[in-house]
Amino acid sequence: MEIVQQFLIPFLNLKLLLFVAAGTFAGIIIGAIPGLSVTMGVALLLSLTYSWELYDALALMLGVYFGGVFGGSRAAILINMPGATSSVATTFDGYPMAQKGEAKLALTLTTIFSFVGGIVGIIVLASAAPFVAKIAINFGQRDYLLLALLGLLLVGSLSKGSMSKGIFAAGAGVIIGLVGMDPIGGGSRFTFGSLQLMNGVNFVVAILGLFGMAEILYQMKSLTTEGKATILKKTAFPTLKFLFKFLPLTLRVSIMGVLIGALPGAGGEIAALLGYDHAKQTVKKPNRPFGEGAHEGAIAPEAANNAAIGGALIPLLTLGIPGDAVTAIFIGALFIHGLQPGPLLMEQSGDLFWMIVGSATLANIFLLLFGLAVVSIFIRIITVPNQILLPIIAVITVIGSYALNNSMTDVYWMLGFGLFGFFMKVHKFPVAPLVLGMILGPLVDTSFRRAYMGSDGGIDFLFGFVNTPITFVLTIVFIFTIASQTNVFKKWKTAFKKS
Structure with missing residues (x-):
């Protein structure tokens, strides 16, 4: 009974309820604007709320966290520009759905199943956090290596047409991902003596260029003087029978998302990519081919990356280990308020744990309500003629890349990736494997070397x-x-x- 009361605190306390609602709405807006990351939003809140009461600060930050991850899918579907790195996989089928006039259906489906994925993550967090944390903490370097290699095998799923072009793109992504300082040896790699390259290539900048600026340049290549606007099909709200058809897939990828999210350093982007691949491998009769607007292709990554939030909170609350960059900021918030994240947190501050679970549940409810309420507003974006829309997107892309570090260097990098992505599109090279290589290349490198150094080499390494x-x-x-x-x-x- 006491647990139920602690869980219901955010629902019954009007101030906490409003903080969660405001945070979720703000998170959706932040996530929908390319260049404004969830991590940036939560970090800003940490500096603004350090003098607040703990519950108030956490309620607002949790709302921004859940809303921001979900909000990234809005831009991914409507303009083929992921608002968050975890929404990259959503562009593969979400944007083709919008191009076919099904933007409203795509936004509705991803909202509903993002909610389902988030709830699955919270259920696992509330019921099996110690068990999942035990699995996550037992993951060794070989396990991370195998997980990363499994991710690289997605090249086959993400390559359209030519497998050789997909492998080339993935290889280029791995090389780009390795640029900068060696995290193990401390030396420089592929920097050519440039100090600006020592910190590596900013992944968000690459995303803005490859998906945003490249798409703008590609659209301008065939832009007509009339500036054709996208035609929207009249779409009724999906029936329960239609929605239940996707429930088994959603539950499977949500469980995957929770487990991957619980692995420190894995993140929602890996969960979304693996969820997308699982859908592609297991769904035998999609409504249309994957990559051309399959409903399952839009649903799976969104369910997985929202479920990964609950997974990322598990090692934070049970072990004091951040699951991703955002939960690392949450650790800072707990420290500021005099709490010690770790195994004793749940025993000594059980009320805090259940308050977080309650706030996360409430954030998911608001995510569903706000997400469905603003569908008709969001879809107006793609009815704007391209001659007006493309310059606006270009300005947002430039501002977003500059805002990351207040540096023009990031803008130049974004423009360079935009030109590179444009030539890839023109010559039919898939962009997705390039992004995949950038995400997984550093993980393969570090996990392989650490696993090898932890063994005696040779047979001992293979036996491991x-x-x-x-x-x-x-x-x-x-x-x-x-x-x-x-x-x-x-x-x-x-x-x-x-x-």
């Missing part, structure tokens, strides 16, 4: 891949994934029939 249950399971999954993508099983079946 079957040394623990987690590593063994991931190794089997990795082998089966390679076999399925190279059609090994189909070849064996054919050979067996011939014999």
Whole structure:
């Protein structure tokens, strides 16, 4: 009974309820504007709320967290520019849906199933946090290596047409991701003596260029004097029967999202990409091919990245380890208010844990309400003629890239990535594998080297891949994934029939 009362604190306290509502709405706006990241928004709140009461500050920050991750999908669907890094995978089918006049349906579906994914994450947080944290803390460097390699195998799913072009793009992404200071040895890599490259290439800047500026340049290539606007189909609100069809997939990718979100350093972008690939591999009869506006292709990444929020809160509240950059800021907030994040937090401050669970639930409810309420407002964006819309997007892209570090260098990088992405589009090179390589390249590099240094090399390093249950399971999954993508099983079946 006491737990229920603590859980309901944000629902019954009008001030907390308003803070969660305001935070969620502000988060949706922040997430929808390219260049304004969720991390930036929460960090700004930390500096503004350090003198507040703890519950008030956390309620507002949690609202911005959930709203910001969700809000990134709005720009991803409407203008093919992810508002958040975790919304990259949403562009693959969300934007094609908008181009086919189904923007309202895409926004509605992603809102509903973002809510479902978020609720699944909260349920796991409330019911199985210590168990999931135990799994996450037992992940070794080999496990991170296998997870990253599994992610790189998505090149096959993300490559449209030519596999060789997809592999080339992924390889280029890995090289770009490795630019900067070596996190292990401390030396410089691919910097060519430039101090500006020592910190590496800002991933958000690359996203703004590859998806934003590149799309603007590509649209201008075929822009007519009439400035054609997108035609919207009249779409009724989805029926329950239609929505329930996607529920099994949503639950599967949400569980994946929670587990990946609980891994320190993994993040919602990896969860979204793996969720998208899972949908592509398991959905046998999508309404249209993946990459061309499949409903499942828009739903899966959004359910996964919203579920990853609950996963990221698990190591924070049970172990005192941040699951991502935003939860690292939450640790700062707890320290400021005199609390010590770690295993004793739940025992000594159980009321705080359940207040956070209650606020997260409330934030998801507001996410659903606000998300559905503003669908008709958001879709007006794509009815604006391209001659007016494209210059506005270009200005937002430049401002967003400059606002990251108040540096013109980031603007130049964004423009460079925009030109690079434009030539990739013209010559039919997929952009998604390039982004995939940038995300996973550094993780493959550091986890491989740390795993190798932690062994005696040679046989001992290879034996380590079957040394623990987690590593063994991931190794089997990795082998089966390679076999399925190279059609090994189909070849064996054919050979067996011939014999």
